[in-house]
Amino acid sequence: MLENAFIMVAIIFIINIVYVSMFTVRMILTLKGRRYIAALLSTVEIVIYVVGLGLVLDNLNEIQNLIAYALGYGLGVIIGSMIEEKLALGYIVVNVTSSNPDIKFTQQIREKGYGVTSWYSYGMDGDRLSMQILTPRRYEISLYELINNIDPKAFIISYEPKQINGGFWVKQVRKGKIRQHQENQLQEQEKPEDS
Numbered sequence: 654m655l656e657n658a659f660i661m662v663a664i665i666f667i668i669n670i671v672y673v674s675m676f677t678v679r680m681i682l683t684l685k686g687r688r689y690i691a692a693l694l695s696t697v698e699i700v701i702y703v704v705g706l707g708l709v710l711d712n713l714n715e716i717q718n719l720i721a722y723a724l725g726y727g728l729g730v731i732i733g734s735m736i737e738e739k740l741a742l743g744y745i746v747v748n749v750t751s752s753n754p755d756i757k758f759t760q761q762i763r764e765k766g767y768g769v770t771s772w773y774s775y776g777m778d779g780d781r782l783s784m785q786i787l788t789p790r791r792y793e794i795s796l797y798e799l800i801n802n803i804d805p806k807a808f809i810i811s812y813e814p815k816q817i818n819g820g821f822w823v824k825q826v827r828k829g830k831i832r833q834h835q836e837n838q839l840q841e842q843e844k845p846e847d848s
Contacts, residue, residue, distance in 0.1 A: 661712065666721040666728075668705035672698060673729025678736055685742045741791035743813060749800055750774065750808040754782040758803055762786060765799060 675698040682691040709722045751758055759771040759782070768787040773780060788796050793811070800807050 658715065658717065661708065661715070662717050662721040665705055665708050665718050666725040668701055668708070669722050669725025670729040670732060672701045672705055673726050674733040674736060675701065677730060677733025678740070681737050681740075681742065687742075741789070741793070743790050744787055745790055745793055745811050746814050747786045747788065747793075747796060747800075747809060747811040749784045749786065750776070751782045751784075751804045752776070752778070752806060753804055754780045758782055759784060761803055762796075762799065767792075767796060 675694055679691045679694045679698060682688075682694065705722065705725075709718050712718050754773055759769050762769050762784070769784050771782060771784040774783040775781065786796065790813075797809065800809060
């Protein structure tokens with residue numbers, strides 16, 4: 654009997670982890686405009702939800718089932734957000750302000766495949782170089798590292814645009830130049846050095 658209770662707790666726990674993870678991913682897909690994939694995922698998600706909730710409600714007098722349901726829900730949120738980070742859907746726009754108005758900053762970022770629009774601006778302490786950079790979310794960290802290598806004191810603000818339409822920016826980024834550049838860098842690092 655104790656073994657059956659343990660199996661029931663494990664099933665409820667796992668079902669809720671899967672359900673909430675799928676729920677989190679579905680919400681993100683919906684927000685990103687991928688409604689058909691989100692609808693397909695929600696069909697599976699609701700079946701899992703009903704089964705898990707049914708198991709808990711059928712055995713409501715067993716407190717361990719309720720605890721397993723709650724713990725599975727919490728862990729599902731964590732796992733769902735980790736899955737979303739790995740998927741890294743969509744784009745971000747990064748606004749950078751550098752106290753060094755040297756145009757080479759912009760060129761170095763463009764050479765890595767990022768779409769950049771730059772202009773001169775004036776701050777409290779003088780001339781600045783301001784840039785707006787578009788990147789797929791999966792390259793966000795690489796972009797921050799690149800900016801930090803060029804100008805560790807650069808002021809950075811990023812946000813996720815709701816809609817992107819037209820322009821050189823989108824074509825440049827969609828061509829995969831960033832990925833191509835990163836693959837080339839990995840190949841360079843893997844080459845044995847000449848002695």
